[in-house]
Every structure is written in C-alpha cells, then in structure tokens.
Amino acid sequence: MQSIKEESAFARDYLAQVAKEAEAKFDEHLPPVTDRPCRLHEAMRYSMFAGGKRLRPALVKATFDMFGGKGDKVWLATSALEMLHTFSLIHDDLPCIDNDDYRRGKLTNHKKFGEATAVMAGDALCVLAFELMGKTGNAKAIEALAHLLSTYGLIGGEMTDIECEGKKVDLDTVDYIHYHKTAALIEAALQVGAMLAGADDKSIEAIRNYGRSIGLAFQIVDDILDIVSTTEELGKDAGSDIEKGKATYPSIVGLENSRAKAKELYDESLKALDSLKCDTSILRSIAAFIITRVN
Amino acid sequence: MQSIKEESAFARDYLAQVAKEAEAKFDEHLPPVTDRPCRLHEAMRYSMFAGGKRLRPALVKATFDMFGGKGDKVWLATSALEMLHTFSLIHDDLPCIDNDDYRRGKLTNHKKFGEATAVMAGDALCVLAFELMGKTGNAKAIEALAHLLSTYGLIGGEMTDIECEGKKVDLDTVDYIHYHKTAALIEAALQVGAMLAGADDKSIEAIRNYGRSIGLAFQIVDDILDIVSTTEELGKDAGSDIEKGKATYPSIVGLENSRAKAKELYDESLKALDSLKCDTSILRSIAAFIITRVN
Numbered sequence: 001m002q003s004i005k006e007e008s009a010f011a012r013d014y015l016a017q018v019a020k021e022a023e024a025k026f027d028e029h030l031p032p033v034t035d036r037p038c039r040l041h042e043a044m045r046y047s048m049f050a051g052g053k054r055l056r057p058a059l060v061k062a063t064f065d066m067f068g069g070k071g072d073k074v075w076l077a078t079s080a081l082e083m084l085h086t087f088s089l090i091h092d093d094l095p096c097i098d099n100d101d102y103r104r105g106k107l108t109n110h111k112k113f114g115e116a117t118a119v120m121a122g123d124a125l126c127v128l129a130f131e132l133m134g135k136t137g138n139a140k141a142i143e144a145l146a147h148l149l150s151t152y153g154l155i156g157g158e159m160t161d162i163e164c165e166g167k168k169v170d171l172d173t174v175d176y177i178h179y180h181k182t183a184a185l186i187e188a189a190l191q192v193g194a195m196l197a198g199a200d201d202k203s204i205e206a207i208r209n210y211g212r213s214i215g216l217a218f219q220i221v222d223d224i225l226d227i228v229s230t231t232e233e234l235g236k237d238a239g240s241d242i243e244k245g246k247a248t249y250p251s252i253v254g255l256e257n258s259r260a261k262a263k264e265l266y267d268e269s270l271k272a273l274d275s276l277k278c279d280t281s282i283l284r285s286i287a288a289f290i291i292t293r294v295n
Numbered sequence: 296m297q298s299i300k301e302e303s304a305f306a307r308d309y310l311a312q313v314a315k316e317a318e319a320k321f322d323e324h325l326p327p328v329t330d331r332p333c334r335l336h337e338a339m340r341y342s343m344f345a346g347g348k349r350l351r352p353a354l355v356k357a358t359f360d361m362f363g364g365k366g367d368k369v370w371l372a373t374s375a376l377e378m379l380h381t382f383s384l385i386h387d388d389l390p391c392i393d394n395d396d397y398r399r400g401k402l403t404n405h406k407k408f409g410e411a412t413a414v415m416a417g418d419a420l421c422v423l424a425f426e427l428m429g430k431t432g433n434a435k436a437i438e439a440l441a442h443l444l445s446t447y448g449l450i451g452g453e454m455t456d457i458e459c460e461g462k463k464v465d466l467d468t469v470d471y472i473h474y475h476k477t478a479a480l481i482e483a484a485l486q487v488g489a490m491l492a493g494a495d496d497k498s499i500e501a502i503r504n505y506g507r508s509i510g511l512a513f514q515i516v517d518d519i520l521d522i523v524s525t526t527e528e529l530g531k532d533a534g535s536d537i538e539k540g541k542a543t544y545p546s547i548v549g550l551e552n553s554r555a556k557a558k559e560l561y562d563e564s565l566k567a568l569d570s571l572k573c574d575t576s577i578l579r580s581i582a583a584f585i586i587t588r589v590n
Binding site: 031035036037039040041044087091094096097114115116117119120122123124126127128130131133134135136137138139140141142143144145146147149150151152155156158159160162163176 | 326330331332334335336339382386389391392409410411412414415417418419421422423425426428429430431432433434435436437438439440441442444445446447450451453454455457458471
C-alpha cells in the first residue's frame, strides 16, 4: 500500500506524460496561425498553450485505457475536453464576467488580444471541440458531454456563481456551484473516455460517481489554496475569491472543515471505484494528487 | 411555370408553416424558466423567440423531406440550427463586437439581460444545439455542422468582418466574409437535413452548391436592404453598415451591380439543383424568396 504522497507523485508523473502527448495533439488539431483568420487562431493557441495540469485530458486517457479502449480516437477527445475547459476559462475571465487580468501567470486572452477576439476564441474552441468529437463517430458521447457542459452542468454553475457574487449563500448553493462549475466537466472527461472505450452502463455510473467526488474535492482545494497560497505560487491572483465576494467552502465552514470535507470526498471517490473489476490504480493516484496539490 | 413573385409567395407560406411547428419544438427543447439558472434560461428563450424568418429550420426540413427522410429527428436539427444562428447573433451584438442595441425590433440580449448573461446565453445555445444534434445519433452530421460553424466557416467570417471594419477592402475579401459569415450556416442547414435523410455524397455536394449561392445572395440582399430600407421596415438599424464602415457589396460595386450579382447567384442556385432527381420545387421557391424579400 502506497502512502498518499507516493500516490500523488505517481499521478504527477502520469499527468506530465499524458500532457506531453496531448499537447502534441493540440498542435495537430488546432488551426495553424498561417490560416485566415490568423489572429484568432493565434488567440486560440495562446490560451491552449498557456500551461495547466491537463487534468481533463489525463482523465479521458486513463479511463479509456482502463476500460480497454483501442485506437487513436481517444486523442480527439483529450483535445476536445481541454478546448472546452479553455473556452470556459477565456469567457469566465472576460471584463463583463470575472474581469481577470492573469491566468496561469500570463495575461488573460482578452488582455492580450482584446475582448472581441477573446469572445470569438472561446466560441471557436467550443465549436472545434465538437468537430473533433464528431470525428470520434460516437454521437452518444457528444450528447453526454454537451449535457454536462450545458445550463444543467458547467454553464449553469458559472452563471449561478456570477449571480451569487457578493451575496450571502448557504452551503447547498456552494455545493450546487462547485458541482456544476468544476465537477461536471471532470465527470464528462471520465464519461467520454469510458464511452469511447465501450464501457457498460454500470461502469460508466461508477466512474461518474468517482468524478463527482474528485471534482468537488478539486474545487474545495482550489478555494483553500486561494486563501493559503501566494499569487506567485498560484499563477493567478491569490485571495481573489474573497475580494470578489465569491461563495466558497472556507468562507462558510472555515478552513479546517473544508480540509476535512476534501478528505471525505477523496474517500468517497475511492469507494466509487471499488465496484470496478479493472485496474483503477491511476485514477486512485489522481484522486490523491487532487487533494494534496499545492497549486 | 410560375413567376418569381408567385414562387416567392409560395416560399413565404412554406416558411410560415415550418416556423410554427419549429417554434413549438424550440419550446420543447429549451430549458424551462423555472429551472435553475432561471434568468439564463429566460435570456436564451428571449432571443430564440424574438421573431425571425426561421430560414435555417425551413432549409433543414425541406431538404430532409426532399431526400425522403423519415421520423422526428429532423426537429432536433431544426432547433439546433436556429440555436446556433441565435448564438452567433447574440455574441455579434455584444458591445465589444458590433455593439447593437436592437435586433428584430427588440432590445438585443445584452441590453435586456446584461453582458455577462448574454455571453452565457450564447454559449448555452451553442452547447444545447450540439446536445440536440447528439440525440440525432449522426456523428458525421455533427462534424460537418461544426466545421461550417468553425474558424473555417461562420466564426471565421465574423472575425474577418470585425477586423475589416473601417478598412478599405477588395471584393475578394467581401466574398470571403459573406460566404463565411452567412452562407456557411445556410449550407450547414441543407447539409444536415440531407445527411439525416441519408442522401448520397453527390446529392449532398449539389445541395451545398445551392446553399453557397443562396447564402451569398441572401447577404448581398441584406446589404442592399440596409441602404434602401427604413429602420422600421428592417426591425434593426438601417444604414448601420455604412455607419460602422462595414465591407459590403453595394459599397464596392454599387447598388445596380449588387442587384445583378444577386440575380446571377439565384440562377446558379437553380442550376445546382438540376442534377437532383427529386422534387426541388420548395428549394427553388426559397431561392426566389431570398432575392425578392424586402425585410
């Protein structure tokens, strides 16, 4: 039995390894900057190559492999999931929404390219993601992915997050926001990987439960890091949640209870994997990574 | 042989008839305003029910029927195409892009709901469109649709349109903008209708050629109407192209040559239909409607 630290280190290596291959595929799937409209293609690439853990591509790949998926189509989905994540970040950073100047230590898309281009770059990444998903030939996976991104998923979470800024909200609302804003796309990455591999419905249900738990844990850890870290460590403005009056776990239940909740979700995520017959070691290590990460 | 005026009147009736059925389906496919996030769902519905000719749904339906398509899945695509069109209009009207206050005689989405909600409403309509397309089970149609919407289609046209504002541009660039900004989604509506009906590749190629011709004609007529109509007739600001320094056909070749070009494209569109064995009367009448419309 490995310690949680060892598991986390293992996941970190796995993420780095998938990131390398996934990024080569981003380059292949993104339009070249020499094609018209050049500046828009440049803006799409700028945000796609601005760093990041590439967690969603890794979850797609790990799940696809775990369920015995074969062939190259998985890389269409790893690109699609990272494009959808990037699309949501670019629009979220816009002046009319979160009005953020930095993301991952670099200027946000609209600060670098202007607002009009940033709106379009987000739109274009979203549309390209569905074009790539179309190429997988799996319409059911597209339906599932779009639903988890919709107003019943990620977009619903972002909208509610915006609406609740500066208001006093209860824990149920924070749970709603966290689940939709963050966990839904993590769940989608797992579900798409499983569906492309041809996993059965029961296995897909198990993997989605795992995704909801690590997704919520991921966001709670994010909220904790926003308080305890420096801007340099985070690559984005630390303390910005408080400044914006964002609804967060620590602001309602305090730091210690938030840490306890993240640990509880970690345990739940491992339990969700128990029903699966395949080798779940990579997903277990990723769960460990998520609750021990420092940026 | 009917006159062009009679054909146009026939198309007008057909559009009105499809619009009624398509709008009932929009209502079914859009989230209810009682579901969270309520205001976002309200904003999505506001723009979807702000009127319009429902040209794209009619093209999907006419093509699907013409190629012998059977079943209800066509209505998933009619909703999807109108949602994608509405998504593009909402984002296009934003202050950072065209900064329009009125659309179809009503306040634009951001004037009514605020910028953040308008960005999200556009995003949500785009994502919901792909969810509905996923339900058709036709991944190839999704790929084709997304491509025509991408930076190589509609989004590419919009971006170039923005970049060329106030600049002196040549006719090739105006053609590029018109084709991408307007014709691409019209072509997509036809292609999706044909693909869902199971049309063969040669027929799809013919219908796409028809679409490119009527799409370009549609935009040229739009540019002409922007000059010769009043704001009341148009339901949006007349003369706004000139005011914004937009690249248009009339501004480069004059009104008369623009009218001649529209007529030439009309003839080309009918020629594209000649190779088809099926009854093309509805599409012929829609082409007549497009070049004779006054709003």
